[in-house]
Amino acid sequence: MNHQVKISLIMPNFNGEKTIRSSILSFVRNQYFNKELIIVDGKSSDSSHKIIKEYVKEYEFIKWIKVNDKGISDAINIGLENVSGNIIGYLGSDDLLNTKTLFEINNYKFMIDFDAIYFDSYTYYIDKNIVQLRKCPNVAFNRINLIRYGTLVGLQNIFFDKRVFNEMKYDISNKYSMDYEIYFRIVEKFSNFTYVEYPATINKFSNNISYRLEKIQTREAFKVMCKYITWKDFKYLPYKRIFLNYIKR
Numbered sequence: 001m002n003h004q005v006k007i008s009l010i011m012p013n014f015n016g017e018k019t020i021r022s023s024i025l026s027f028v029r030n031q032y033f034n035k036e037l038i039i040v041d042g043k044s045s046d047s048s049h050k051i052i053k054e055y056v057k058e059y060e061f062i063k064w065i066k067v068n069d070k071g072i073s074d075a076i077n078i079g080l081e082n083v084s085g086n087i088i089g090y091l092g093s094d095d096l097l098n099t100k101t102l103f104e105i106n107n108y109k110f111m112i113d114f115d116a117i118y119f120d121s122y123t124y125y126i127d128k129n130i131v132q133l134r135k136c137p138n139v140a141f142n143r144i145n146l147i148r149y150g151t152l153v154g155l156q157n158i159f160f161d162k163r164v165f166n167e168m169k170y171d172i173s174n175k176y177s178m179d180y181e182i183y184f185r186i187v188e189k190f191s192n193f194t195y196v197e198y199p200a201t202i203n204k205f206s207n208n209i210s211y212r213l214e215k216i217q218t219r220e221a222f223k224v225m226c227k228y229i230t231w232k233d234f235k236y237l238p239y240k241r242i243f244l245n246y247i248k249r
Contacts (some may be wrong), residue, residue: 003110004034007102007159012075013041016093018249019204022103023093024055024062036061036085038077042068048093073170073178080165089159093170096202104198106224115190116141118158119200126206131201141193146183147229150221155179157200164190176217177224184228212228 011029013020027037039062049066056064065082069075076090087105091097094236108117120135136153139145145152151211155178168185170178229237 001112004106005034005087006034006036006085007032007085007087007089007105008036008038009089009091009097010076010079010083011037011039011091011093012072012079013039013044013048013052013093015044016053017044017046017129018093020048021051023095024051026096026098027091028055028059028062030097030099030102032106035102036067037062037081037091038063038079038082040065040067040069042127044065070172071175073172073174076178077169077172080169083162085157086162087199088162088165090155091201092156092203094204095156098198098202100198100201101200102113104196104200108194108196112194113192114161114164114190114194115164115192116158116160116186117194118153119196119198121154121157122199122202124202124204126204131202134203135197136137138195141183141187141195142191143184143187143228144233144236146180146187147225147233148238148240150225150238151180151183154203156203160186171194174220174224177220180221181224181227184224 011023024037027035031190041048041052041064048098052064056062063082065078067078069078077244081087087109104119105117118136118141124131124135137145137149139149139152140150164186167189168182171181174181
């Protein structure tokens with residue numbers, strides 16, 4: 001058996017009874033053995049806790065941190081305090097992990113000592129019952145391209161070496177663009193990012209809920225960009241995207 005680096009995924013949850021079981025199962029059915037799932041949920045009032053308890057009892061690699069958090073960013077930070085893996089990622093309680101994702105991470109880690117590795121994904125449009133491949137921009141993961149393209153990859157499709165989180169945590173004041181904000185800080189200290197053209201997860205999108213959240217996220221992401229941009233960066237600004245974002249506000 002080849003050596004496997006330990007991979008930890010953090011799953012915040014709040015009243016996710018409709019989707020959390022399938023998300024947990026997507027992790028369980030991944031045949032990679034040196035893995036860990038940290039579920040952070042102290043506030044759910046639906047049947048989530050019953051479902052979580054069922055899987056924690058059955059699988060030693062699933063841990064439940066039952067504490068009250070102040071939102072998703074805080075929940076991830078709580079998870080970071082309890083992980084034991086060398087590679088750390090995030091899995092939403094409505095996301096599905098692809099069957100070979102953890103193997104892909106492990107294989108590349110022994111070829112490249114990356115600071116972070118990131119992937120494409122599938123988006124499942126629930127209302128239309130359509131699945132589409134979502135590819136990341138094939139550009140360098142750096143500050144300039146974060147300004148040009150926005151969030152280069154969704155948080156559920158990027159996995160970090162633990163040394164990254166030894167340096168920093170998520171800003172809990174950002175509830176919807178915490179990934180975009182921390183990316184700006186990460187690229188100031190780390191530069192070895194590996195992009196793999198493989199769909200790591202399936203992310204669900206509902207027109208009624210996801211579109212509303214997307215509008216809120218757009219506003220918050222714009223504020224994040226304004227926080228980190230300088231006058232020298234204006235030549236990199238995507239003016240068309242900024243105009244469209246302004247309209248969405």
